[in-house]
Each structure stands twice: as C-alpha cells, then as structure tokens.
Amino acid sequence: MFKFFKNVAREMRKVSWPKGQELTRYTITVLSTVVFVAVFFAIVDLGISEVLELISKE
Template sequence: MFKFLKDVNREMQKVSWPKGNELTKYTIIVILTVLAISVFFTVVDLGITQILEWL
C-alpha cells in the first residue's frame, strides 16, 4: 500500500496544474457551454411538447 501511495505522489508531481488565469477562463467556458446546452434542450423540449399538443 505504501508503494502505491509513493507511486501516486510521484505521478501527481508530473501533473501540469492550470494557473489562476487559465482556471478562470476554463471555468467560464464550462459554465457558458452548460448554459448554451441547457437553453438548446429547453427549446427542443418546448418544441416537441408543442408539436405533441397539436397532434
């Protein structure tokens, strides 16, 4: 188990963590993408509901 934890620690040191500016930019991109997809699916859902009501 200790060997595993040492290996994990060694691998985590190789990870390239984003800087503050990058993290902010990526967070904004993710939030905007989620909002855009939510709006898209809301419009599609409303459209399908309207079509089914007409039938």
C-alpha cells in the same frame, strides 16, 4: 498499498496544473457551454411538447 500511494504522489508532482487566469478561463468556458446546452435542450423539449400537444388535440 503504501507503494501505490507513493507512486500516485510522485505522478501528481509531474502534472502540469493550470494557472489562476487559465483556470478562470476554463471555468467560464465550461459554465457557458453547460448553460448553452441546457437552454438548447429546453427549447427543443418545449418545441417537441408543443408539436405533440397540437397532434393530440386533432
């Protein structure tokens, strides 16, 4: 098990970590994508709910 963690530490040193500005840009991209998808599905859900309500009233 000690050998495993030693190998993990060695591999982690090889990782290319993003710089501060790069990390900020990626974070903003991810958050804006999540917000866009959430709003999109909320609108689709609202539309489907309205259509089903109109069908059930008839």
